[in-house]
Amino acid sequence: MEQPIITKTRHAFSLACEVSLVIRANPARIWGLLTDAENYPRWNSTVTSIEGRIAEGQSLRLRTPGTDRAFTPKVSGVVANNRMTWAGGFAPMFKGVRTFGLTAHPGGSTQFAMAERFSGLMIPLIAAKLPDFGPIFARFAEDLRREAERADT
Numbered sequence: 001m002e003q004p005i006i007t008k009t010r011h012a013f014s015l016a017c018e019v020s021l022v023i024r025a026n027p028a029r030i031w032g033l034l035t036d037a038e039n040y041p042r043w044n045s046t047v048t049s050i051e052g053r054i055a056e057g058q059s060l061r062l063r064t065p066g067t068d069r070a071f072t073p074k075v076s077g078v079v080a081n082n083r084m085t086w087a088g089g090f091a092p093m094f095k096g097v098r099t100f101g102l103t104a105h106p107g108g109s110t111q112f113a114m115a116e117r118f119s120g121l122m123i124p125l126i127a128a129k130l131p132d133f134g135p136i137f138a139r140f141a142e143d144l145r146r147e148a149e150r151a152d153t
Contacts, residue, residue: 004138013123015130018115019137025148027081027102027110033147034084034100043147046140060086073098094120112141 004021023030033043037050037060045065052060056078061070073086073096082102089095096118103111114137118130 004141006134006138008134010127013121014117014119015123015127016115016117017133017137018113019134019141020111020113021141021145022105022109023112023145023148024109026108027104030102030110030112030144030148031081033144044140044143046136046143054084071096089118089120091119092121094118094122094126112144114140 002022004019007016007018007020009016033039035054037052037054040047040050040062048063048065050060050062052058054060054075056075058075059072060075061072063070071088073088075084075086077083077085077099084100086098086100087095096116098114098116101111101113103113105111116133116137
């Protein structure tokens with residue numbers, strides 16, 4: 001089974017992490033998982049809760065393991081079965097933009113990609129305190145693949 005490919009970059013006022021993985025499921029199946037906020041915690045070990053609807057223009061409130069802090073991104077750029085963006089923060093101090101992308105492959109599989117770019121004036125001060133997103137993103141992608149490829153769905 002193919003392992004997730006992780007790419008990380010870091011600059012003075014930004015840092016980014018991306019994961020890419022082929023999933024043996026069609027884009028519609030994966031999209032259904034990515035946009036079903038209520039069921040995220042059931043299959044995704046990197047999320048403990050999401051409040052709100054994952055749809056164009058909607059604001060979310062999500063929590064992750066190990067922190068009491070809630071993240072409040074806004075959903076935009078939604079193209080069903082293809083891509084969407086979640087963005088939050090306080091520009092120019094700190095902003096996070098997460099993009100999800102799905103590319104159909106012949107034979108019914110899909111290339112999944114998720115990238116997050118953090119930018120802002122606070123990056124030099126807080127970069128060392130941020131977690132290593134590589135393992136977190138790999139776990140997200142593996143959880144998504146496992147759920148999308150389940151035979152009973």
